[in-house]
Amino acid sequence: MASVTLESIGKIYPGGVRAVEGVDLHIADGEFVVLVGPSGCGKSTTLRMVAGLEDISEGTLRIGDRVVNEVAARDRDVAMVFQNYALYPHLDVRRNLSFGLERRRRKLGLSRADIAGRVEKTATSLGIDSLLDRFPRQLSGGQRQRVAVGRALVRDPAVFLLDEPLSNLDARLRVETRAELRVLHRRLEATMLYVTHDQEEAMSLGDRLVVMHEGHVQQVGSPMDVYRCPVNRFVASFVGSPAMNMLEGGIVDGDRGPVFKVSSGGEITLPPIEHRGPAVLGLRPESIGFEPEATGRGPLVEIDAVERYGDRGDAWLRLVDGGGQERLVHRGSAVDLPAEGLRVRLGALEEGIHVFESGSNGRRLGPEPL
């Protein structure tokens, strides 16, 4: 196992397209780090640079203490799980697993019996020992996925790289496999770098998240830190599902401290914050509350639709004033959701309030996290 250090890593494709810029990241030995972002944000390119499948245009990449910028992929001691698994179709599962070890047999000083033993052990640990004599085409999606993980595992590499390994599984299997990966990581204490566009997957798997957007790292932190204290509007909207609600307006002094005046009407009391003037208010769906139309001071909303998922549910709200086009979402316990068609005033729980600079990707201005 080894740490991975990226220093000002950048990627410029021939023709001048810049895919990644100035990525600084230290992945500690045994850490599970997830690169997350929308498609085209540079996360896969970053992973592929670590793997050695893409040349590094700028910066320094270290695996352990060794600078590996110019080291060939096969000599970096990394293993990768591909999105489409990339199993060798002409080899059975046993030989798919042993392929990498066979190529390194002399270098590692392994006998054929050693390799067979390691393949058996890995297969047993993943529950695919009964599939060893089958070919990839005879396996289900979930089984192929396990073989792909096994192929990386059997090599016992310094770093595991996983490129959206769950995205081809159906929803249920994905959730199950996610938990298994987490258990696997705890058992192996291996350094893992994982790429996904699914923020939920990222939140549930990573020790730390690296949120990327347009080739730049936006924020690095533990899933809960990123969730509770997103550094800008992009991270705030990207992490969390349903996405954070955003309201345009400005901060003024009220009777009992700062107040956010929504530009379409209504106001929301804020926790202590220094900023005054134009701003964007971010509200997590689960921290939206309601007040009666007559007594509240918040913006007036109408409940457009209510969706219940058993234990919890979402209420889709529409701001009545200011054109009535802006949509918000509230998440709460299924039994407490307001009725469709009701008009209420919006309130907010303090821990779910975020204030950002106005502009498309404004910085977070406060308040201080609780």
Next chain:
Amino acid sequence: MSAVSSSMRSSRWWYLPMIAGAVAMIFPLWWMLALSLETEQRAGAALASGSPFGAFPTDPQFSNYGQAMEEVGTMPWWGFIDALSNSIVVTVLVVVGTILSSSLVGTAFARLRFRGRRPTFVLMLATMMLPAQVTMIPLFILFRSLGWVDTLLPLIVPAFFGSAFHIFMYRQFVAQLPEALFEAARLDGCGWLETWWRIIMPLTRPVAAITAVFTFIFTWNDFLLPLIYLHSEDQATLAVALNAFRTQFGGLEDVHLLMALSVVTMIPCVLIFVAAQRQFIEGLGAGAVKG
């Protein structure tokens, strides 16, 4: 009656031209087979009568085959054995050479990013448009200066430099294989050559089968090149020996033996086609990736 059954009945008439076409295709083969089993007199009579149905071996002479093989060349049996082994050596080496070189070059065109890849590829394709007759004389001069005339080398060595058509086929096939397979192989420790040998060669078996059959049949039956380069009797391939056999017996006198030898010459082509047929159908790409 319903429209369906009447249209089915009318479509049956299409079988007539198809059957006629099939008969026309099969007739020369039948003629060859029939004459090869006739006695000398009956074969000669059938030929002289000019009737296409003149031959029907009521008393098949299987000994014609042995006699035909014995009489190739000046040394009994050895002429035939020489020609057969020359044909086998040339054909096998040409098939192996074409598959190895074409797959390697095709892989490079499909997977390696190198400067001038497109123009080189177009240039390679352009050589397909060049008739073989155009290069015949320059090639002869080249091989003569190498001292290769009257050896099998001019027939074999060019195959190890690829064939444009098969390179093109390999390129198209390899380009369709998922990129992730090659990346997985790279991470598993394969260099380009090893990836080609361990991943691409097994996955392109259907292309190899097509290449093998085409190349085999073409090389086995090729008459022109061996005729140009091979002069001595012991260097002749079967196709050349067959021709010599015809002239040796002064035209059509021993037509039954000529036909027997033709049948013998044809057998390997039929066998290789049947053997490779399964490969054409089998799809090996299935199961590589999800999809």
